[in-house]
Amino acid sequence: MENLLRPVIVVGGSVVLTVLVGWATDRLLSKADLRHPETPLWGLLRRGRIPYQLVLCAALLRGSYDAAQLLEDHRTGIGQFLTLVLIGSAAWLVIRIAAAIVETSYSRYARVHRDPARVRRVRTQVSLIMRVVAAVVGVVAAASMLLTFPAMRAAGASLLASAGILGIVAGVAAQSTLSNMFAGFQIAFGDMVRIGDTVVVDGEWGTVEEITLTFLTVRTWDERRITMPVSYFTSKPFENWSRGTPQMTGIVYWHVDHAAPVEAMREKLRDILRECPAWDGRACGLDVTDTTPNTMQVRALVTAKDADDIWTVRVRVREEMIRWLSKEHPYALPRVNTADAALPPGRRLPGQSHSPDGAARRVHEPPRTAR
Helix, strand or coil: CHHHHHHHHHHHHHHHHHHHHHHHHHHHHHHHHHHCCCCCHHHHHHHHHHHHHHHHHHHHHHHHHHHHCCCHHHHHHHHHHHHHHHHHHHHHHHHHHHHHHHHHHHHHHHHHCCCHHHHHHHHHHHHHHHHHHHHHHHHHHHHHHHHCCHHHHHCHHHHHHCHHHHHHHHHHHCHHHHHHHHHHHHHHHHCCCCCCCEEEECCEEEEEEEECCCEEEEEECCCCEEEEECCHHHHCCCEECCCCCCCEEEEEEEEECCCCCHHHHHHHHHHHHHCCCCEEEEEEEEEEEEECCCCEEEEEEEEECCHHHHHHHHHHHHHHHHHHHHHHCHHHCCCCCCCCCCCCCCCCCCCEEECCCCCEEECCCCCCCCC
């Protein structure tokens, strides 16, 4: 009876104690979250309740397993397994706690500072810092797990002796990966591009959606995702429309007839912009910028507070102006001139005769009959 009750008491007591302590801790964090709504720290710490309970359970079982006298033939293997679970769950818990602290700091910073560009920069830095912390903790946990095996401890000396050569070989083999990692740090702390920035890369317009240590994802206007190495942004030029102030100036072109009412088009442009909520009211203008033998080019300048609004303004102005010209001034639209050419005095085309006033007139020959 004693041999049966001892394992049940030890294992069951460890599990019950883990559940009770985890439940009590979660209740305390929940009350603290309700008591302090100005900070999300306590609510974020509740995300770590699963690794927290795993750490408690693994530690209790690892410490009391010898007293349970259960499966003594496999004591070494079970103890090794519990140690690995304890190390892995502890690393998971550390990552969750670090993420809660970093996210809380970012939330406080975002509430205090109203500058969107500065907030996006801090968000980019925070995301990369969290990835670095997770990578470091993961590497340390994996190394700790490997060192629990006697064979790995015996090979430690030889590994350290060959670390220099292996480092050189790994550096040469992973040259592109390392360059991307350093480029990721340069982007994060050099404030070149941030999460949420509007950029143009390789002719594609989109918004930076994710930045890691090795790659960057751009979400295009048609919801495609372009993934490229971060080293691209440190070695090639690109357009960042969110750099500095987000205000932008847009251009709209029309090709119209030479008889188009330019002054009336200026007045219509002002009317269109007054009814467009996306226009920020900073500036507007309309000028003739070029001419061709058949048309002239008219350019309108409009402004908006950001890239999304400038697209809306340009589309609205282009559509409304074309509709107004078609309805009120159809003669102003481009046309193909099919009138007879005016010839110099004294010249005529075949089949033409000159009238007394000098104008060229076509002579109509009688039709030929077939023989």
